[in-house]
Every structure is written in C-alpha cells, then in structure tokens.
Amino acid sequence: xxxxxxxxxxxxxxxxxxxxxxxxxxxxxxxxxxxxxxxxxxxxxxxxxxxxxxxxxxxxxxxxxxxxxxxxxxxxxxxxxxxxxxxxxxxxxxxxxxxxxxxxxxxxxxxxxxxxxxxxxxxxxxxxxxxxxxxxxxxxxxxxxxxxxxxxxxxxxxxxxxxxxxxxxxxxxxxxxxxxxxxxxxxxxxxxxxxxxxxxxxxxxxxxxxxxxxxxxxxxxxxxxxxxxxxxxxxxxxxxxxxxxxxxxxxxxxxxxxxxxxxxxxxxxxxxxxxxxxxxxxxxxxxxxxxxxxxxxxxxxxxxxxxxxxxxxxxxxxxxxxxxxxxxxxxxxxxxxxxxxxxxxxxxxxxxxxxxxxxxxxxxxxxxxxxxxxxx
Amino acid sequence: xxxxxxxxxxxxxxxxxxxxxxxxxxxxxxxxxxxxxxxxxxxxxxxxxxxxxxxxxxxxxxxxxxxxxxxxxxxxxxxxxxxxxxxxxxxxxxxxxxxxxxxxxxxxxxxxxxxxxxxxxxxxxxxxxxxxxxxxxxxxxxxxxxxxxxxxxxxxxxxxxxxxxxxxxxxxxxxxxxxxxxxxxxxxxxxxxxxxxxxxxxxxxxxxxxxxxxxxxxxxxxxxxxxxxxxxxxxxxxxxxxxxxxxxxxxxxxxxxxxxxxxxxxxxxxxxxxxxxxxxxxxxxxxxxxxxxxxxxxxxxxxxxxxxxxxxxxxxxxxxxxxxxxxxxxxxxxxxxxxxxxxxxxxxxxxxxxxxxxxxxxxxxxxxxxxxxxxxxxxxxxxxxxxxxxxxxxxxxxxxxxxxxxxxxxxxxxxxxxxxxxxxxxxxxxxxxxxxxxxxxxxxxxxxxxxxxxxxxxxxxxxxxxxxxxxxxxxxxxxxxxxxxxxxxxxxxxxxxxxxxxxxxxxxxxxxxxxxxxxxxxxxxxxxxxxxxxxxxxxxxxxxxxxxxxxxxxxxxxxxxxxxxxxxxxxxxxxxxxxxxxxxxxxxxxxxxxxxx
Numbered sequence: 001x002x003x004x005x006x007x008x009x010x011x012x013x014x015x016x017x018x019x020x021x022x023x024x025x026x027x028x029x030x031x032x033x034x035x036x037x038x039x040x041x042x043x044x045x046x047x048x049x050x051x052x053x054x055x056x057x058x059x060x061x062x063x064x065x066x067x068x069x070x071x072x073x074x075x076x077x078x079x080x081x082x083x084x085x086x087x088x089x090x091x092x093x094x095x096x097x098x099x100x101x102x103x104x105x106x107x108x109x110x111x112x113x114x115x116x117x118x119x120x121x122x123x124x125x126x127x128x129x130x131x132x133x134x135x136x137x138x139x140x141x142x143x144x145x146x147x148x149x150x151x152x153x154x155x156x157x158x159x160x161x162x163x164x165x166x167x168x169x170x171x172x173x174x175x176x177x178x179x180x181x182x183x184x185x186x187x188x189x190x191x192x193x194x195x196x197x198x199x200x201x202x203x204x205x206x207x208x209x210x211x212x213x214x215x216x217x218x219x220x221x222x223x224x225x226x227x228x229x230x231x232x233x234x235x236x237x238x239x240x241x242x243x244x245x246x247x248x249x250x251x252x253x254x255x256x257x258x259x260x261x262x263x264x265x266x267x268x269x270x271x272x273x274x275x276x277x278x279x280x281x282x283x284x285x286x287x288x289x290x291x292x293x294x295x296x297x298x299x300x301x302x303x304x305x306x307x308x309x310x311x312x313x314x315x316x317x318x319x320x321x322x323x324x325x326x327x328x329x330x331x332x333x334x335x336x337x338x339x340x341x342x343x344x345x346x347x348x349x350x351x352x353x354x355x356x357x358x359x360x361x362x363x364x365x366x367x368x369x370x371x372x373x374x375x376x
Numbered sequence: 377x378x379x380x381x382x383x384x385x386x387x388x389x390x391x392x393x394x395x396x397x398x399x400x401x402x403x404x405x406x407x408x409x410x411x412x413x414x415x416x417x418x419x420x421x422x423x424x425x426x427x428x429x430x431x432x433x434x435x436x437x438x439x440x441x442x443x444x445x446x447x448x449x450x451x452x453x454x455x456x457x458x459x460x461x462x463x464x465x466x467x468x469x470x471x472x473x474x475x476x477x478x479x480x481x482x483x484x485x486x487x488x489x490x491x492x493x494x495x496x497x498x499x500x501x502x503x504x505x506x507x508x509x510x511x512x513x514x515x516x517x518x519x520x521x522x523x524x525x526x527x528x529x530x531x532x533x534x535x536x537x538x539x540x541x542x543x544x545x546x547x548x549x550x551x552x553x554x555x556x557x558x559x560x561x562x563x564x565x566x567x568x569x570x571x572x573x574x575x576x577x578x579x580x581x582x583x584x585x586x587x588x589x590x591x592x593x594x595x596x597x598x599x600x601x602x603x604x605x606x607x608x609x610x611x612x613x614x615x616x617x618x619x620x621x622x623x624x625x626x627x628x629x630x631x632x633x634x635x636x637x638x639x640x641x642x643x644x645x646x647x648x649x650x651x652x653x654x655x656x657x658x659x660x661x662x663x664x665x666x667x668x669x670x671x672x673x674x675x676x677x678x679x680x681x682x683x684x685x686x687x688x689x690x691x692x693x694x695x696x697x698x699x700x701x702x703x704x705x706x707x708x709x710x711x712x713x714x715x716x717x718x719x720x721x722x723x724x725x726x727x728x729x730x731x732x733x734x735x736x737x738x739x740x741x742x743x744x745x746x747x748x749x750x751x752x753x754x755x756x757x758x759x760x761x762x763x764x765x766x767x768x769x770x771x772x773x774x775x776x777x778x779x780x781x782x783x784x785x786x787x788x789x790x791x792x793x794x795x796x797x798x799x800x801x802x803x804x805x806x807x808x809x810x811x812x813x814x815x816x817x818x819x820x821x822x823x824x825x826x827x828x829x830x831x832x833x834x835x836x837x838x839x840x841x842x843x844x845x846x847x848x849x850x851x852x853x854x855x856x857x858x859x860x861x862x863x864x865x866x867x868x869x870x871x872x873x874x875x876x877x878x879x880x881x882x883x884x885x886x887x888x889x890x891x892x893x894x895x896x897x898x899x900x901x902x903x904x905x906x907x908x909x910x911x912x913x914x915x916x917x918x919x920x921x922x923x924x925x926x927x928x929x930x931x932x933x934x935x936x937x938x939x940x941x942x943x944x945x946x947x948x949x950x951x952x953x954x955x956x957x958x959x960x961x962x963x964x965x966x967x968x969x970x971x972x973x
Contacts, residue, residue, distance in 0.1 A: 048681035072674045081682055300666035302674075312667065329674070333667065357667035 002037055002085075006030040007318050010291060011113040016120040018290045019339065019347035024063075027293070027318070032059045034318035034326055035068065042083040042324040065316040066295040066304040070327040073273040076102035085109075086322035092153055094272045095141075104272050107322040114275040114319055115157060117291055121279050122161050127230055134162040135192040137185065139203025139233075141178045142169035151235060154270070155202045158232065165197055170207045185211040186220065189258065193223040204235040205267070209245045212253050224259040231260055232279075234268040244355075247284070269353065274328045276317050278351075285342045285350040292317035294351055296336045297329060307336055307349075312357055333357045377521030378547065379513075382531040382540035384524055387547070397544055398559055401510065404541045405483055409508040410810075411455060411464065413536050415448050418502065420533035422446035432529060441495055442526075450773060451506055457774035458781035461860070464508070466792060466805040471870050471904050472877040476792040476805050481508035482584060483561035485786060488553075488575055489523075490566040491516040497523040500564065502530070505542055507787045512556060513545045554578040562586055562786070586785045591622040591736035591778060592707060595765050596719075596754065598631045598742040599641055606741045607648040609766035613739060614649065614695070615656035616769060619710040623737040623761070623768050626708035628697075629719040629727075631742075635686045635701050642699045642716050646690035649697070653712065658694045661711045668709040669696070676700060703727050721750065725757045732758030736778060739765035803867040839896075862896060866903040873960060874933065876906040882926060884936030884944070886913040897935055913940045923948035926955065933960040 006029040013023065036056055039046040049055060052069040062068070071081065077100055086105035094102040106114075122128045140155045159167065168188040171178040185207070192199045201208065208231070231254055237245050251265045269278040269286050278286040288294045296305040297312040305311045313334040316327045333354040339347040378385040380393055425434070426443045434442070444450065455463060459479050466478040485504050489497040497519065501511045515523050524545040531540050548556050553575060557563055562584035565575045572587050579585060595610050613625050630641050661669060676689050676698045686701040695712035703723050706715045719727045728735060738759045742750050751762045760779035763770070792805060799805075821829075827849055835852025853861075870876070881901055885894040901908045909929060911922060913936065922944060925931070934941055941961055945952060952958065 044682035048678065051677065051681055071678060072671055074671060075675055075678050078675060079679070079682060299663050299670060300661070302670055310663065312670070331671070333663070357664065357671070 002041070002321070004030075004033050004037060004321070006033045007113075007321075011116060011319055013290050014120060016117060016124055016289045016291075017287055017346045017348050023290050027290070028063050028065075030318040031065055031068075031316065031326070032062070034321070035059055037321065038083060038324040038326070041085070041321075042081070044081070045083075045324040048324075065293060065327065066314070068316060068327045070297075070314055070316075070329045071325055072329045072331075073102065073271060074331050076104055076273050076325075080105070081323055081325070083322055083324065089322045092272050095151060102271075102273050104325070105322045106275075106320075110320040110322050113291075114277070117289055117319075118157070118277045121277055121289065127232075128161045129198075129228075130161075130163065132162055132198060132228070133165040134198045134200045134229075135165050135188075135195060136167040137170065137188055137192070137199065137201045137203075138167055139170040139185075139201065139205075139207040141171045142173040144173040151203070151272075154234065154275075158202050159200075162198070162200060165195075170203065170211070180207060180210070182211055182214045186215055186218075189215075189223055189225070190220075193225055193258075196226060198226040199229040201229070201231045201233075203233065205233045205237050205245060205247075205250060206235075208233070208254075209250055212250075212257050215257060222257050222259070227259075227261070229258075229260050229264060231265040232268060233266070234270065251284075271330065273325060274315050274317075274330065276315065276319065281342060281344040281346055281350070283342050283344045285337075285344065286353070287339065287342070287344075287346045287350045288348045290348065291319055294336055294349060296334060296351075299333070299357065302329075305336075307338055310335055310354060313351060313353075331357050377524040377545065379524040379527055379543065379545035382528060382543075384521075384528050393546065394556060397512070397546075400541065401484060401559060404510055407538070407541075408807075409481070409505075409538065409542060411506060411508065413534070413538060414502075414506050415451055417530065417534040417539055418446040418451055419448040420535075421530045422448075424529075424533065432525060438495060442498070445495075445499055446502070451502075454503075454774055455506060455783065458783040459507070459787065461856075461863075463787075466790075468803055471803070471866075474794055474796045474798065474800075478790055479507065479787045480790045481510075482786060482788055483510065484559055485509045485511050485562045485564055485586075486556055486560045487511060487513045488563065488565040488567070489513065489515055489519075490571075491518045494522065496566070498526050498530075500566075501527060501543060503782055504564070504786045505539070507783055508542075509562075509786060510542050511544070512560075513543075514548050514553065514556060515545060519547075550574075554580075557583065564588070564786070584785075588778065589734070592627075592705070592731060592734050593623045593625055593737035593739070593768060594627040594629055594705060595625040595739040595741060595768075596629050596631065596724075596750065597641060598746060598750075599637050601743045601746070602641060602644065602741050604644070604648070606765060607645050608652055609764075610645065610739070610741070611648040611652040612656070613765060613768045614712055614714055615653050615658070618656075618659040618712055619708060620659065621769060624710075625714070625739055625765075625768060626710070627705050627715040627717060629705065629717055629724075631719070631721050633703075633718055633720050635718075638686075638699055638701060638716065638718050639688065642688060642690055642697055645714065645716070646692065646697055649690075649695045649712070649714075650692050653693060653695050659711060665709065665711060669711060669713055672698065672709045672713065705731050721753060724753050728757040728759070735759045737761040737763060737768050739763055739768040741765050801871045801873070803870050858896075859899075862899040863903055865896075865900045869900060869904060869962065872962070874904065874906065874962070876904045879933045879960065880907040880909070880929060880931045881933040881935060882909045882911050882922070882929075882931040884911050884913050884922070884934060884940050886937075886940075894937075901935075913937070917943070917947065919944045919947040923951050923955075926958070927951065930957060932957050933962065934958060935962045938963045 006026060010026050010030040036059060039049065039056055049069055054069060080103045082105055085107040089105040089107040090111065091103060091105050119128070136159055138155050141152045143152055168184065170180060170185050172181045172184065237247065247267065251262050254260045254265050255262060263282050266280040267284070268280070270276065276289065276292045278288065281287055293316045295314040295316070296309060297303065297314050298305055299311055310333055313330040313332050314328070315330065318326050320326055334351045335354065336349055336351050339349055342350055378387070378390045378393055380397065385393070422443045425439050425446070463479040466476050469475050469477050487497065487500050487504070489500060497513055497515055501513055504511045513523060527543050527545060531543065534540070546556055557578055557580055560580070560583050563575065563579055564586035565572055566588040568590050572589055576585060610625065610628065617624055619626055628645065630638055632638065673689060673696060676687060679685055679700060680687050688699045690697040697714045697716055699716040701718060703719045704717055705728055706717065708715050735758045738754045738761070740747065740750060740754070740762055754762050831852040834854040836855050837853045837858050838850045841849045841851065883897055883901065885897050887895045898910060909925065909931060911925065914922065941963055
C-alpha cells in the first residue's frame with residue numbers, strides 16, 4: 001500500500017464540516033499527492049491529464065481544483081477505470097438496467113475513507129447509538145447472495161449505527177428479481193409502532209411515498225413511531241410515471257402519518273461513482289464535507305460557474321486510490337451556494353439539485369427501481 | 377377545444393361528448409364515404425387556404441404546405457399509387473376466378489399526434505379520411521385548438537355535409553386514453569419509445585396498432601468517392617435542420633477499416649463543416665441538450681486516454697465530429713454532432729442489425745459503378761430509403777414512408793368468394809355509382825362541340841378517326857383514361873360471355889391508319905388475360921391462312937368488323953363448317969355487337 005500521508009491525514013479529520021485555512025491546506029496537499037499517485041498507478045490517467053495540458057509539475061501550485069480534468073460519472077457505465085490497487089478490489093455497481101450499470105472498484109483504504117466520513121456525520125448529529133436497538137425498514141433491494149449493488153451495500157452498512165432488533169426490506173426478493181411489497185411495508189410500520197422501539201427508515205424515497213399513499217388510500221389511521229426514529233433517504237425522487245415527489249410534502253406526510261419530526265427526516269446524496277456522503281443538515285441542505293469540494297460546470301462549455309448558476313455538479317475528493325475518480329462530473333445538474341446562506345451554522349458550501357443532466361437514456365437507480373412498482 | 381359534428385366546443389361545454397360520438401358510430405360505419413367527396417372538399421379548401429384564410433392566422437409556409445397537400449391531383453395520385461386504381465371497387469382479382477377483393481376503411485381510427493409538427497395532425501386526419509375512416513384526434517397539449525380550428529375550416533368546404541360525421545377532435549387526458557380507444561379499430565400514434573409504449577398499453581385487444589416511431593438516418597461514404605462537393609453536401613444535410621429530422625444524418629459510416637482513412641475523412645469533413653456551417657442558421661440547444669453533447673464529447677475524449685481505440689474529436693463553431701474506430705452505428709446528441717465510424721461494406725448488415733427497426737434514410741457517397749450494389753446492401757441491412765447525400769431531406773410525391781405506404785396501414789384488404797357459377801358474368805360487386813352531381817343541368821355535348829374542344833396537355837395517346845363523315849380527326853387520351861376505358865371494355869366483354877379461362881380468341885381487326893382506334897382491342901384482350909392470336913384483317917380476299925390458323929389453333933372466338941367476319945364465313949364456308957368450333961363472334965366498328973355462330 002502506497003504511503004499517502006496527506007490523504008490519510010485529511011481523511012482522518014474528525015469534524016466533518018471544518019472550514020479553515022489549515023483544512024484547505026491539507027486538502028490541497030492531499031489532492032496533489034493523490035493526483036500524482038494516479039499518474040503513476042492508473043493506466044491512461046497521466047495521458048488524460050496531458051491531453052488537457054496538465055502534468056505532475058503543474059500540480060505543485062494548484063489551490064483551485066475546479067479545473068483538474070474530471071472523469072464523468074456516466075463514463076463508468078462504458079468502461080471500468082482502475083488503478084493497480086483496484087484490480088483485485090471489491091466491485092460495486094449502480095442499479096441501472098441492461099448494460100447501463102456503472103462499475104466501480106473500492107480497495108479497503110478508499111471504502112474505509114468514505115465510510116469513516118459517514119461515521120463522523122452520524123456522530124455529529126447523534127445518530128450513532130450503539131446502546132439503542134432499532135427496528136429497520138430498508139426501502140431497498142433484499143439481497144439474494146453477495147451484495148454488489150452500491151445502494152444495498154450502503155443500506156446494510158448504515159445498520160451498524162444502532163443494533164438491529166428487526167429489519168424488513170421493501171423490495172423483496174421473489175426468486176428471480178425484486179418486487180415492491182407495499183403491504184409488507186405497511187404491516188412492518190404498524191408492528192414497529194406497537195413495539196415502540198426507535199425506527200430507522202433507509203433507502204429510496206419513492207417507495208416510502210408509495211407506502212404512505214397506500215396507507216392513506218386504504219384509510220389506515222396515522223401511526224406514532226418512537227420520537228427518536230430516523231428517516232435517512234437516498235436515491236431517486238421520481239415515481240414510475242416520471243413525476244417528481246415533492247420532498248417537503250414527503251417530510252410533512254412523514255410527520256402526519258408516522259409521527260416523525262421534520263428534523264429527523266434527512267436525504268442523502270451519493271453515488272457508486274462518488275460515495276462521499278452529502279447529507280442534509282437540519283435545514284435540508286447538502287453541505288460539502290471537509291474531505292471534498294464541489295464546483296458547478298457550464299452545461300455547454302464546462303467552464304466553472306459562480307455561486308447561484310446552473311450546471312453540472314462536479315466533485316473533487318482525494319479519498320480514492322482504487323480508481324482515478326477523485327475528480328468526477330456527476331450526471332446531475334445543480335446550483336452551488338455559500339455555506340453561510342444556509343443558517344444551520346455549517347460553513348462549507350452546499351448544493352441544490354436540479355435533476356438529471358442530458359436527454360439520453362441515462363438510467364439512475366430510481367428509474368430502474370421505479371419499474372418494480374406495480375400498478376394496482 | 378373539441379370538434380364534434382363540425383362544431384367547435386370549449387372544454388367546459390363538452391359534456392359527455394364521447395358518449396354521443398360513440399352512439400353515432402354504428403350509423404356512420406354503415407354508410408359509405410366516397411373518396412370523391414373528400415377530394416372535392418380538399419380541392420375547395422386548398423384554394424381557400426391559399427387565398428382567403430386570414431381568419432386562421434396561418435403563416436405563408438403553412439398555407440403553401442396545406443395547399444400542396446390538399447390538391448385534388450396530389451391526393452388522387454396518392455390513393456392510386458398506394459392502393460391502386462379504383463381501390464374501393466369490390467372486384468375479381470382476375471377474370472378467371474370467382475374471388476373478389478377490395479380495400480375498405482378500418483372504421484374508427486384514433487390519432488395521437490406529437491408536439492413537434494404543427495400541421496401533421498391535420499395531414500394525418502385527412503389521409504385517413506381519404507380512405508373512408510372515421511377519425512378522432514387526441515392532439516398534443518401544445519396544439520391549443522389549432523388542429524380543431526383547421527379541421528372545422530376544412531369541413532366548411534364539404535358541400536355534402538357528410539364529412540362532419542368522420543372528423544372529431546378530443547383533447548383527452550393522457551391517463552384515460554383507454555376510454556377513447558374502447559371502440560377504436562386502430563390507433564395511429566407518433567412519438568418516441570416511451571410515449572408509444574405508454575399509449576400501446578391502453579389499446580384494446582385486437583385493435584390495430586399503427587406506430588410512427590423515431591428513426592435514425594446516416595450517410596455511407598466510400599472514401600475514394602468523397603469529393604469536396606460530396607462532403608459539403610454531407611455538411612449541409614447535417615446543418616440544414618440541425619439533425620432534428622428523422623432523415624438527418626447522425627452518423628457518417630465509412631467503407632474502410634483503416635484508421636488513417638477515417639482520420640482523413642474526418643479532416644475533410646471538418647473542413648466541409650467549417651465551410652458550410654455558417655450558411656445555415658443554427659438551433660440553440662437547451663441546457664439538457666447541451667449537457668448531453670458535453671457528456672458525449674467527454675466520453676470520446678476519455679476513451680482516447682483510457683482505451684486503445686483510435687479516435688479524435690474535431691470541433692468548430694456550433695459543430696463537432698466524434699470519431700471512434702469501432703464498427704457501429706451510434707445515435708448522436710444532435711445539434712450538428714456527427715458520429716464518425718468505420719463500417720466496411722461486408723460488415724454493414726451485421727453492424728446495423730441492432731438498429732434495423734429504426735433505420736430510415738442512408739445518404740450514399742459512392743462511385744457510380746457502386747451505386748446499385750451498395751443500395752441493395754443497405755436495403756438488405758434494413759435501411760428503408762437510400763438517396764444521394766444531398767437529397768436526404770427531399771421527398772417525392774407518393775414516396776413510401778418508413779418502409780410502408782401509409783394508406784395500406786389505414787385500410788383493410790377484404791375478400792368475397794362464391795361458387796364459380798353464382799355470379800359468372802360479374803366483374804365487380806359494386807353498387808351502381810350515384811349520378812354525378814348536377815349532371816341533369818349539363819348540356820349534351822355534340823360531335824362538333826367535342827371536336828372543337830382543344831385537347832389538354834395530358835393527352836398521350838392519339839387515335840385517328842375513320843373519316844367516313846369527313847376529314848379524319850384525332851382523339852387524344854391520357855394513358856390513365858385509356859386504361860380505364862379498356863378495363864371497362866374488358867369488363868363488358870366478360871359480361872357478354874367471353875371466358876378468358878377457356879376461350880381462344882383471334883383478333884381480325886385491322887390495325888393502324890383508318891382503323892387505328894381498333895388496335896385497342898389488343899389492350900382489352902391483354903387485360904382479360906385471354907388466349908389471343910392477333911391476325912389483322914386480310915389485305916385482299918384471301919381468307920385461307922386465317923381459316924387454317926383458326927382450325928390449327930382451335931380458335932373459338934373471333935373479334936373483328938362485321939364485314940370481315942362475314943367475308944370469312946362466305947369464303948371459307950366449307951372448311952369452317954367442317955371445323956364447327958367457332959362459338960363466339962365479337963364484332964366491332966364504332967359500336968360493339970355480340971353474336972353467336
């Protein structure tokens with residue numbers, strides 16, 4: 001394993017939203033170190049930099065990483081891009097259909113770094129409760145065999161912050177695939193309310209929405225889950241009819257129908273191509289943790305955009321050694337805001353998502369998952 | 377805006393429009409719509425739309441397009457080309473068999489039209505009306521009553537008042553299409569995969585699905601034939617509609633495997649685009665479309681570092697060429713983005729296989745000696761239209777669309793069969809046509825008036841009269857008119873007893889000169905597929921060769937002038953009595969008579 005002292009130091013920062021010159025300095029040093037590492041260890045990467053007019057020497061004076069030539073998240077759907085440590089590493093995929101899946105490899109260092117970021121954010125918000133058993137509703141794919149799907153991996157990982165009393169999956173495995181089980185979800189919620197333990201609900205928002213809709217249509221009375229319950233969502237906000245679910249309304253309905261306070265309903269943004277956790281603050285804004293930086297790139301020119309302008313969401317983070325994915329343009333459009341515009345007290349920038357970029361048949365997790373919802 | 381019975385109705389006043397339309401259906405289906413009614417209405421509308429349609433707020437381009445499409449000749453030609461002459465006549469498939477076939481309307485056709493073409497809904501409705509269907513239109517949300525207004529204006533030109541039963545516009549919610557589909561015989565829908573799939577799921581079982589999906593077109597370039605002018609033409613077609621049309625080239629496939637050749641074609645095409653792009657006003661891509669273009673360019677550039685596949689990106693003001701050295705047809709993010717790929721001709725069928733159902737036009741750049749061969753290969757690969765590269769967006773009257781004649785999809789082919797002896801002399805089972813409107817008020821044309829009427833430019837075939845009542849005159853016919861008459865005469869001979877299955881006919885009519893007109897019997901017997909011995913009348917009084925051939929060839933039917941036939945029987949009485957095989961004479965000279973000997 002290569003010695004990457006600055007990378008290790010950055011990833012070891014305890015406070016996940018530090019914003020100060022020392023932190024910036026460490027970030028720059030880690031980026032330099034990791035970029036050089038990929039020049040040596042990742043076939044094609046040095047050439048990629050060279051074809052964009054970059055080389056190792058140019059890295060020395062960089063403090064603004066917005067122009068570091070990025071890879072594109074959707075490019076991982078076309079090609080597996082690896083460093084030497086990625087060759088034998090764990091492979092995770094996105095949940096796209098037929099040949100449209102992103103494939104990524106995570107060595108232990110990289111996966112550990114991303115997971116440690118989640119640990120620190122869970123600690124910050126007091127969600128790490130090893131002494132309080134919880135009931136889990138996992139709005140994701142029930143595994144059948146080894147997990148390679150990124151979302152399923154994440155949801156299982158998230159169960160480590162509180163002991164599992166019982167876990168129920170919403171997308172049950174039926175022998176040949178996964179199928180949304182709305183009655184099972186509703187029954188689980190009713191039982192969880194009776195049992196009285198805190199409940200943790202993780203996964204795709206669309207399925208939670210469908211469950212709440214079904215409960216209302218069937219005239220079920222509102223439930224009162226334990227006040228320390230937590231909803232932590234991730235993935236698509238589209239229904240099978242391609243209609244966006246209004247986030248604020250979902251949170252309001254969670255309050256009305258399950259008794260979960262708004263502040264304990266959070267959304268997370270991340271992807272198999274870039275698993276750095278972007279987790280909503282109490283004001284429901286996605287702040288950038290200290291281990292990463294975000295930029296907005298113009299849709300046509302790819303020029304870096306100022307705060308408030310629309311464009312591709314571009315992340316830079318030196319956490320990953322198994323693939324040169326430390327500068328990645330996501331397939332989403334977004335706007336970047338300065339930290340203090342939020343008001344929650346976190347000083348790092350935050351971004352506002354505007355939906356998928358591009359008109360081609362780019363299949364996100366949500367679209368594939370939404371195909372599993374049966375019309376009643 | 378609804379259109380029901382020729383009346384425009386606002387959304388709020390619509391009430392249960394669907395129920396009343398459904399109640400009316402059986403009555404309308406029982407009627408028969410004569411295409412002449414549609415042609416007459418369209419002709420009148422075409423004149424009006426060009427001159428007096430201010431109220432409709434149409435731009436000049438739309439008026440010209442409507443005028444062009446609604447021309448009587450255009451529509452009549454379309455009908456004849458796609459379904460044949462007299463398509464709705466219930467007619468024997470040939471004179472020898474008792475099977476009758478015809479085209480018939482499907483019945484009720486519901487049309488679902490796209491947002492991207494303003495006049496398409498009107499054209500789709502008119503086309504389907506032309507073959508006699510009842511048509512309900514579910515316009516796109518962006519139609520805003522435009523097509524209903526246009527159809528209402530069209531219906532004002534229908535002097536018979538019958539067409540109003542055949543056209544309705546129902547702005548119906550997307551999620552409830554099943555209700556307007558419930559009585560439909562066919563649904564004709566336009567759009568992309570997702571939209572079409574969503575519509576198709578709502579079709580009742582057995583309902584005919586007429587889909588008009590998105591298509592992909594490309595140029596195929598033989599590198600040694602790629603002159604500057606040819607590549608300029610490719611560039612023009614790329615820029616003309618910013619690749620938004622289904623016939624626009626998205627991809628340039630090159631007949632070579634050599635990366636150096638591909639790079640050279642790319643260089644030259646880049647120069648052509650640099651020369652030509654400025655000539656065409658460009659369409660500005662939206663944020664989403666820009667993002668798609670940027671992503672595709674990034675993928676191509678990344679491939680050049682992270683894969684071994686040779687490639688290059690050329691980029692200029694508003695255009696770009698993406699070369700990757702992989703044999704494939706790939707969709708472009710459009711807006712003057714050209715995908716350049718190697719596909720040697722031997723690999724065409726295999727490479728295009730995945731795209732077969734979506735292929736449309738191939739613009740061909742090749743040497744003259746290659747044109748026929750490559751056309752055949754492209755058609756075999758699934759392409760439905762091959763053109764010169766400068767004509768990818770052009771069309772011609774009556775051209776098939778996406779591999780089909782539209783009218784054949786909008787009709788059904790029907791048959792009636794009885795025992796051979798049930799209606800032995802009927803060629804058709806048609807109703808007698810109604811008397812043409814206003815016939816009674818027309819003066820009778822006499823011979824002088826006819827001769828004084830000048831022939832039109834349509835005349836192609838000129839018959840000279842016998843001149844028995846003065847100087848010989850010419851009568852000119854178009855081939856279309858000529859063949860209609862000959863078909864009618866063939867039907868007449870059949871009705872009079874000529875049996876093409878068994879009769880052997882000798883034609884004794886003189887040809888040319890004075891009796892030139894009677895040459896036409898050749899065509900009549902041809903149409904009947906009768907066994908035919910063209911003999912001509914004798915030049916003197918010697919009928920022996922004629923009699924010999926009659927006997928040798930077992931001729932049983934004679935066609936000729938009464939005088940000729942009379943002389944034949946007088947001169948060869950003994951031999952013909954001994955033969956005794958002549959059963960039918962058809963004598964003609966200006967009038968047609970039938971006799972049996």
